[in-house]
Amino acid sequence: MGSSDRRELAEDRTDWAERRTDWAEDRTIMANERTFAGWMRTGLAAAGIGLGFHALFGKLEPAWFPKALASGFVVIAIVIFLAAQAKAVAVARRLEDHRSEPMRGLTLRLVAGGMIAASTGLGAAIWMMP
Template sequence: MADDGKQDRSPGEKRTDWAERRTALAAERTFAAWGRTGLACIGGGLAVTRLLGDLEPRWALRTLALGLMVLGAMTLLFGLRTYRKSARDLESSGEHTLSVWWIGAFAAVLTVLAGIGLVLVW
């Protein structure tokens, strides 16, 4: 049996390791929730223009769609910000999380798609 240095750890240290891992997974789930909410807002903004396209005055429809899409992009960026803070805190204690680069790339792509949607709506 290979000695990886973990056999002589106390039960308290093992519980702490598991608690840090659960916290890392919770941070990832929280970002996923922010991402879903942002996508729902962006999709809602696009759907409003499609479903209520004949609504007058036209500026009110565009304002509603624009507001939903901006809210979605802001939600994604806020989720990224909170994930980055959690990941930094966890990594300072030695726990590894999903790469902030990948999470940032995901948020950036969705924000760019929201911007394209804004152009299409306007």
């Protein structure tokens, strides 16, 4: 095998190694987005549990007790949304994308902010109900 053949083989290996690295980074970006979506679902479930708890046990006495428990779940949902957004943005900042286009930090903040606003409204509505 001549030196030009070895050089060509080395270049081919380098190209394949770079492609595998790019694909791994793309998979990491997509995994980060799936994880963010999973945390959003978990937060929505916590808010739903709070709403369901209030609907089922809203007539308990004293009246503040079911509202406080339901509000606890809403607060948990808000904390989950904040944590998911912060973590997803931090991971997205560290990654250099090659083929996949990661969700931008602003998009992650808007999704999480919408969930937080809706959960805050839900919590307020629970307390306004007679």
